[in-house]
Amino acid sequence: MTQRANFLPVRGKRLRIFVGEAQEWQGKPLYRAILETVRQQGAAGATVMRGIEGFGPEHHLSSERLPDISANLPIVIEVVDRDERIDALLPLLDHIVQRGMISVTPVEIVYGGEA
Amino acid sequence: MSLLRQGRAQVLTIYIGESDQWQGVPLYVAIVQYLRQHGSAGATVIRAIEGYGAGARLHESGGLRWSSDAPIVIQVVDSPERLRRFLPHIQEMLSGGLMTLHEVEVLKYTHARRRGLPTKLPVAQVMETSVMTVDLTTPVSTIVDLLLAAPFRALPVVDRQGKLQGIISTGDLIQAGVLPMRRGLVRAALELDNTTAEAVEMPLEQARLSKLTAQEIMNREVRTVGPQQSIREAAEIMLQTGLRRLPVVNAEGILLGMLSRADLLQVIVTSPVMHAQASSGTQPLHRTGTLTTQQVQQQPVADYMNTDVATVEEQAPLSEVIDALILSPLKRVVVVDRERHVRGIISDVDVLARIQAEARPRLLGLLSGWARGKPERLPTATLQASSGKANVAADVMNRDVVTVPASASVQETIEKMIAAQRKVLPVLNQEGQLVGVVGRSDLLQILLEG
Numbered sequence: 248m249t250q251r252a253n254f255l256p257v258r259g260k261r262l263r264i265f266v267g268e269a270q271e272w273q274g275k276p277l278y279r280a281i282l283e284t285v286r287q288q289g290a291a292g293a294t295v296m297r298g299i300e301g302f303g304p305e306h307h308l309s310s311e312r313l314p315d316i317s318a319n320l321p322i323v324i325e326v327v328d329r330d331e332r333i334d335a336l337l338p339l340l341d342h343i344v345q346r347g348m349i350s351v352t353p354v355e356i357v358y359g360g361e362a
Numbered sequence: 363m364s365l366l367r368q369g370r371a372q373v374l375t376i377y378i379g380e381s382d383q384w385q386g387v388p389l390y391v392a393i394v395q396y397l398r399q400h401g402s403a404g405a406t407v408i409r410a411i412e413g414y415g416a417g418a419r420l421h422e423s424g425g426l427r428w429s430s431d432a433p434i435v436i437q438v439v440d441s442p443e444r445l446r447r448f449l450p451h452i453q454e455m456l457s458g459g460l461m462t463l464h465e466v467e468v469l470k471y472t473h474a475r476r477r478g479l480p481t482k483l484p485v486a487q488v489m490e491t492s493v494m495t496v497d498l499t500t501p502v503s504t505i506v507d508l509l510l511a512a513p514f515r516a517l518p519v520v521d522r523q524g525k526l527q528g529i530i531s532t533g534d535l536i537q538a539g540v541l542p543m544r545r546g547l548v549r550a551a552l553e554l555d556n557t558t559a560e561a562v563e564m565p566l567e568q569a570r571l572s573k574l575t576a577q578e579i580m581n582r583e584v585r586t587v588g589p590q591q592s593i594r595e596a597a598e599i600m601l602q603t604g605l606r607r608l609p610v611v612n613a614e615g616i617l618l619g620m621l622s623r624a625d626l627l628q629v630i631v632t633s634p635v636m637h638a639q640a641s642s643g644t645q646p647l648h649r650t651g652t653l654t655t656q657q658v659q660q661q662p663v664a665d666y667m668n669t670d671v672a673t674v675e676e677q678a679p680l681s682e683v684i685d686a687l688i689l690s691p692l693k694r695v696v697v698v699d700r701e702r703h704v705r706g707i708i709s710d711v712d713v714l715a716r717i718q719a720e721a722r723p724r725l726l727g728l729l730s731g732w733a734r735g736k737p738e739r740l741p742t743a744t745l746q747a748s749s750g751k752a753n754v755a756a757d758v759m760n761r762d763v764v765t766v767p768a769s770a771s772v773q774e775t776i777e778k779m780i781a782a783q784r785k786v787l788p789v790l791n792q793e794g795q796l797v798g799v800v801g802r803s804d805l806l807q808i809l810l811e812g
Contacts, residue, residue, distance in 0.1 A: 265406060265439075298408045299434075300391065300394055300406075300407040301406035301407055302405060303403075303404040303406075321407075323406055323408065323437070337469065341470060348404065348439065348468065348470060348471045349469045349471075350373070351466065351469055352373075352464065352466045
């Protein structure tokens with residue numbers, strides 16, 4: 248990443264991928280597979296967050312408060328990049344995210360974003 | 363749980379502290395519980411490691427303190443209507459903190475691993491739970507205004523206990539002589555010239571003066587479904603009865619929600635599709651991959667279309683267009699050339715909007731008779747003999763036609779209908795010739811086969 252004194256804002260998108268920690272893709276954790284895919288495609292960065300509680304399309308509550316159902320805590324992966332990079336990522340992510348949610352919001356990147 | 367539709371949604375982000383409490387339980391737990399019980403599409407709670415907020419108190423996790431008060435962020439992605447319904451309740455639970463709302467596009471939202479159409483899905487997961495109701499004594503004037511302004515077409519009538527007593531659709535208003543014709547026409551007429559607007563305003567004014575109440579005009583013989591009945595059963599009822607929406611009631615007769623034809627079509631669009639390599643269902647963002655396993659929703663629309671299409675040529679006189687409109691089951695006439703290439707499409711609203719102003723009240727009278735089930739009143743010379751511009755089909759047709767190829771899948775067809783906001787699409791063969799039309803009921807059929 249190069250630093251510049253005056254960074255020109257770039258139109259980008261924030262992708263949020265909501266999956267479960269226990270979900271797997273080809274034998275490894277799904278969130279890691281997502282992270283690798285995103286990196287291979289040259290996205291500027293990605294952040295993985297583990298939630299402490301939540302529910303989703305299947306209505307299963309997972310919570311760290313209850314040990315018996317804590318094996319599948321919610322995972323949120325955020326990727327912010329320029330429009331064209333995010334658009335290129337979508338078909339790949341669509342393929343590996345079999346269950347979960349993908350949402351996208353336009354953002355203005357006011358600093359960073361260069362791989 | 364209620365399913366979330368793909369497309370526009372909102373994210374509600376709630377910032378609170380981990381030690382915040384609500385009636386003896388951690389606040390974030392109470393919020394998640396509330397959302398789950400009230401059918402939200404989903405929520406995720408994230409614990410941050412440090413921060414400060416409205417309370418100006420430093421949130422900190424770990425360190426030497428045992429009782430952690432880390433910042434908590436709850437993200438709720440849901441439909442704007444549902445979020446609006448949740449907000450006041452969540453606000454009540456908060457004492458400090460921050461909530462923001464912003465738009466997102468949901469690209470993907472998949473439920474369980476299923477193959478093909480989830481025809482066994484319970485109605486409760488698909489129905490609209492944010493429903494406007496009226497009570498038995500609501501005056502007709504209020505009902506007319508509600509139905510004219512609202513996006514929905516039927517108002518359930520409930521008693522004080524929330525038990526369903528009847529339903530009032532625009533059709534019932536027409537039958538009761540309150541509404542002169544179908545809503546789309548009324549709305550269109552009100553936008554046109556003064557004389558035309560007056561022709562519609564008069565009966566509407568009379569309706570507003572009417573002393574009738576909901577219980578006198580409502581339809582008491584309501585077909586309902588239970589929340590646990592499958593969407594397939596609901597589709598069967600709709601197709602058998604021609605009803606476009608069904609109230610969902612529990613065993614006690616309490617209204618839980620409304621299920622519309624559009625809700626069911628949406629399920630077909632969002633239900634999982636098989637990928638070439640994948641072993642479980644998913645909804646592709648871009649339908650580029652080849653599909654090895656044919657799913658029912660991937661069948662070509664040609665299998666479901668009506669081949670009996672009302673058509674006219676561009677030079678057909680208006681009287682012929684209106685005859686064809688009245689007889690057409692989908693209430694659309696497709697304008698074609700000699701080679702059956704589509705030139706335009708005509709609905710009653712198109713005719714009304716494009717014929718000369720003097721002929722409009724006459725046309726409205728005709729369509730009003732039609733709405734009351736008197737289609738035998740065919741137009742007379744008044745329509746074709748006027749010296750104005752609109753004399754033939756080409757003068758009144760909508761040239762912006764949205765069509766589908768006969769090879770398009772049912773799913774693609776529904777997506778196109780939703781995106782283009784059209785209810786009827788002409789179907790074309792490879793040569794671009796008209797081979798049929800497809801309406802929403804035709805596509806609903808596939809729920810019976812899935």
